Amino acid sequence: MYSEKVMDHFMNPRNVGEIENPSGVGTVGNAKCGDIMKIYLDIEDNIIKDVKFKTFGCGAAVATSSMATELVKGKTIQEAMKVTNKAVMEALDGLPPVKVHCSVLAEQALQAALWDYAQKNGIEIEGLTPPKEDDDHHDIPEDNE
Amino acid sequence: MQKIYFDHAATTAMHPQVVEAMLPYFTENFGNPSSIYEIARKNKQALDESRDKIAKLLGADPKEIYFTSGGTESDNWAIKGIAEAYKNKGNHIITSAIEHHAVLHTCEYLESQGYEVTYLPVNEYGQVDPQDVLKAIKDTTILITIMYANNEIGTIQPIEEIGKIAREKGIVFHTDAVQAVGHIPIDVKKANVDLLSLSGHKFHGPKGVGVLYIRKGVKIKPLLHGGAQERGRRGGTENVAGIVGLAKALELALENMEENNKKMTELRDYIIKEVTSRIDHVKLNGHPTDRLPNNINFTFDFIEGESLLLLLDMKGIYASSGSACTSGSLDPSHVLLAIGLPHEKAHGSLRITLGDENTKEEADYFLEVLPSIVQRLRDMSPLYEAYKKEQNL
Amino acid sequence: MQKIYFDHAATTAMHPQVVEAMLPYFTENFGNPSSIYEIARKNKQALDESRDKIAKLLGADPKEIYFTSGGTESDNWAIKGIAEAYKNKGNHIITSAIEHHAVLHTCEYLESQGYEVTYLPVNEYGQVDPQDVLKAIKDTTILITIMYANNEIGTIQPIEEIGKIAREKGIVFHTDAVQAVGHIPIDVKKANVDLLSLSGHKFHGPKGVGVLYIRKGVKIKPLLHGGAQERGRRGGTENVAGIVGLAKALELALENMEENNKKMTELRDYIIKEVTSRIDHVKLNGHPTDRLPNNINFTFDFIEGESLLLLLDMKGIYASSGSACTSGSLDPSHVLLAIGLPHEKAHGSLRITLGDENTKEEADYFLEVLPSIVQRLRDMSPLYEAYKKEQNL
Ligand SMILES: Cc1ncc(COP(=O)(O)O)c(C=O)c1O
Ligand SMILES: Cc1ncc(COP(=O)(O)O)c(C=O)c1O
Ligand code: FES
Ligand code: FES
Numbered sequence: 001m002y003s004e005k006v007m008d009h010f011m012n013p014r015n016v017g018e019i020e021n022p023s024g025v026g027t028v029g030n031a032k033c034g035d036i037m038k039i040y041l042d043i044e045d046n047i048i049k050d051v052k053f054k055t056f057g058c059g060a061a062v063a064t065s066s067m068a069t070e071l072v073k074g075k076t077i078q079e080a081m082k083v084t085n086k087a088v089m090e091a092l093d094g095l096p097p098v099k100v101h102c103s104v105l106a107e108q109a110l111q112a113a114l115w116d117y118a119q120k121n122g123i124e125i126e127g128l129t130p131p132k133e134d135d136d137h138h139d140i141p142e143d144n145e
Numbered sequence: 146m147q148k149i150y151f152d153h154a155a156t157t158a159m160h161p162q163v164v165e166a167m168l169p170y171f172t173e174n175f176g177n178p179s180s181i182y183e184i185a186r187k188n189k190q191a192l193d194e195s196r197d198k199i200a201k202l203l204g205a206d207p208k209e210i211y212f213t214s215g216g217t218e219s220d221n222w223a224i225k226g227i228a229e230a231y232k233n234k235g236n237h238i239i240t241s242a243i244e245h246h247a248v249l250h251t252c253e254y255l256e257s258q259g260y261e262v263t264y265l266p267v268n269e270y271g272q273v274d275p276q277d278v279l280k281a282i283k284d285t286t287i288l289i290t291i292m293y294a295n296n297e298i299g300t301i302q303p304i305e306e307i308g309k310i311a312r313e314k315g316i317v318f319h320t321d322a323v324q325a326v327g328h329i330p331i332d333v334k335k336a337n338v339d340l341l342s343l344s345g346h347k348f349h350g351p352k353g354v355g356v357l358y359i360r361k362g363v364k365i366k367p368l369l370h371g372g373a374q375e376r377g378r379r380g381g382t383e384n385v386a387g388i389v390g391l392a393k394a395l396e397l398a399l400e401n402m403e404e405n406n407k408k409m410t411e412l413r414d415y416i417i418k419e420v421t422s423r424i425d426h427v428k429l430n431g432h433p434t435d436r437l438p439n440n441i442n443f444t445f446d447f448i449e450g451e452s453l454l455l456l457l458d459m460k461g462i463y464a465s466s467g468s469a470c471t472s473g474s475l476d477p478s479h480v481l482l483a484i485g486l487p488h489e490k491a492h493g494s495l496r497i498t499l500g501d502e503n504t505k506e507e508a509d510y511f512l513e514v515l516p517s518i519v520q521r522l523r524d525m526s527p528l529y530e531a532y533k534k535e536q537n538l
Numbered sequence: 539m540q541k542i543y544f545d546h547a548a549t550t551a552m553h554p555q556v557v558e559a560m561l562p563y564f565t566e567n568f569g570n571p572s573s574i575y576e577i578a579r580k581n582k583q584a585l586d587e588s589r590d591k592i593a594k595l596l597g598a599d600p601k602e603i604y605f606t607s608g609g610t611e612s613d614n615w616a617i618k619g620i621a622e623a624y625k626n627k628g629n630h631i632i633t634s635a636i637e638h639h640a641v642l643h644t645c646e647y648l649e650s651q652g653y654e655v656t657y658l659p660v661n662e663y664g665q666v667d668p669q670d671v672l673k674a675i676k677d678t679t680i681l682i683t684i685m686y687a688n689n690e691i692g693t694i695q696p697i698e699e700i701g702k703i704a705r706e707k708g709i710v711f712h713t714d715a716v717q718a719v720g721h722i723p724i725d726v727k728k729a730n731v732d733l734l735s736l737s738g739h740k741f742h743g744p745k746g747v748g749v750l751y752i753r754k755g756v757k758i759k760p761l762l763h764g765g766a767q768e769r770g771r772r773g774g775t776e777n778v779a780g781i782v783g784l785a786k787a788l789e790l791a792l793e794n795m796e797e798n799n800k801k802m803t804e805l806r807d808y809i810i811k812e813v814t815s816r817i818d819h820v821k822l823n824g825h826p827t828d829r830l831p832n833n834i835n836f837t838f839d840f841i842e843g844e845s846l847l848l849l850l851d852m853k854g855i856y857a858s859s860g861s862a863c864t865s866g867s868l869d870p871s872h873v874l875l876a877i878g879l880p881h882e883k884a885h886g887s888l889r890i891t892l893g894d895e896n897t898k899e900e901a902d903y904f905l906e907v908l909p910s911i912v913q914r915l916r917d918m919s920p921l922y923e924a925y926k927k928e929q930n931l
Contacts, residue, residue, distance in 0.1 A: 007455075155578075172557060180858060216775075370644040380639065463573070
């Protein structure tokens, strides 16, 4: 079902944990839907020095969190903004169709953490929008035939 | 690495004797049982003998045994076939909230066709109260369909009592016994049922073949229109090999049931006792005693089911979370919701369903690896983090 | 005594390679394809590979292949599923008078549900005229279902042309290709069909497994509600072994089709020529050339089918009269009536359907015993007596 990369990131997730006094934290998802993602950022001089995550969710949720954190670690905020769900999926060699939303969750968690950082520091990040309340990320368009 | 199959409720391996019984019907006795010549007569005979055998094992008459393509077809046929046959009498159907999707989705379909369906609630153990059935009956009630034993939490329903109520009220009673047949003793007469569904692959028989028991005198419309097979009630060239296999598998299952059940019940209770003592924040779902001898269902707080399964898989342990055919879907288990679990917990269940080949050694290996897997996932879980903060841990 | 199987349209023996391909899925790779763990992934993979293979062999996309329990389910599903999905568009269905009962009885059922069905006539060879299809189309027409090749008389229909008309008019087109798949080249795209039914046991595959091809974009309602299998369109644990067997059988059939068909066509034409020259008052039913390479269907005046079959059986020759699933019923063949045969003749047909293993020697043996059997029955027949009197013989 899952690619080798997904399984690798699920079995050996990178950057699991918490950051004390983080520059920004983002929590998205909903335990009701079976998934919650929380991402912590440590930002200095526009650079993501450190990143950690915690996830309650399926194998894909864990793997996408892990990959998303890998992709932004050491990058600038602007580079981090380019880490979309598609980028995460590609880096993982793809996800099964029912699991695409898990990667959406990873993108949203990251952006929520960046938003938190921007709010706390009164700065504006280009292209960043506030996290939506109770976003229904499960609502992926079906290939309806 | 050793491999431990703990998912017998999803499906089972065919018994070697079942395969052996089927083989002659693939290449040698391959005729169409409807044909009149010699080569086909052997097939007709195998079909008749299988029907007789199954009837005897269920306490039924051979004329009450109809072959189908599995539990899903049996359920669909029973429910739609009765709904249509009795539509002049009424349009109300009573079922429970914890039925298999083959029943639930069929009922939902019938709702879209103008039928009215009552979904009875269950108690915290997943049992339907026969008094609730009685209270739900109306003048327009034409069918009661309540499963014999639940596929996720293993709870056994008070079928006899419900059947008695149905019989007294003159309402047709169907039970989805897919998880029960071959696992606990069942006699259709004693159970007071009018229709009963079963599926071969749940008791070491072949996939893609099942039975619908239809009591004599019950009117039913066909679901599969076609040839004159199955006394004109179900068209389609008979899957002779599959039918022979199902009959053999049922025979074997019942022959060894007492002994197997004793062994599995012990193993089940051992695992339940050990898991609940070795791990915190864990709950057994389903009835403590009115449950299938091979079923164990836990929820572990703060963690999600699929991740748990994947990590167990890595250790060579094959279990499941919810029913097999809904994995891949994102909905929490409707069964766990019905017994009162909150949404996030309804995502985090682990179902272990034993088979007679499972051993104490396998159970011990499972008990050894499970705690660290659960801990690992909890350490990753934001819910656990929040819980610990709350408790100042 | 030698045994000659001349009833391949009723059913076929499984090819040894098909049995071999299936065996690993009985005991070893037995998991439920919906499960996520390793042991089940092998089964899921086998399922996917079978689907890919079948799709390729039919010129379809794997997402257009849906597994069922056989030709009957495929036909029922196609017709009821389309009728329901398009009921807001209309309630009119066009079919032919010579369809298999799986189609005819389903259409009759739909008539009882308020649908209107046109049963198109056929010509003396059993062919539907595409112009008749065109003329029958109304604003309310939602489905055309015409079989690819007939099971009794072997006549092949102008499917491509009918499909073209359906496509132009924007009407869904289903074809029951149970007798055609594995016997003549079929490409769903070229045939212009939207849905196509096939059944494994007609081409040396297993009984109890079939396929419904559903073209992308065609809406259809499920017939078997349940789990999320078959992309949510057909519930039920997949019959993995059966599906693997069907895919293998189709592969083998198509691999050897050209060669086999050449051989069978020769044998077919030889038998037709010899029987009609050696016996009087005999008629070949069906089209002389647009017919399945393996189908021969005669009517012998003055005699009845079952008696003929029984006497052939005594000689070790297994043939049939009408379709297998209607033997045991007393109705004359609706197909023979539709091609214009009077009632008494519609009872007296002999169907020979060849397989690739049949030989010229077998044909010669048949040709040797047939005339005396026919004569014997005629000598017993009051119809023959009357005829002779009339002719002053
Ligand atoms: C033309 C045709 N359609 C449908 C069927 C039904 O197929 P099955 O017996 O596999 O259900 C048959 C054979 O019996 C057939 O010949
Ligand atoms: C309770 C119950 N009913 C019905 C079914 C459906 O049976 P099948 O998959 O054989 O169609 C199952 C198993 O999947 C089941 O557990
Ligand atoms: S996070 Fe919802 S299924 Fe993966
Ligand atoms: S005489 Fe025997 S079937 Fe009519």
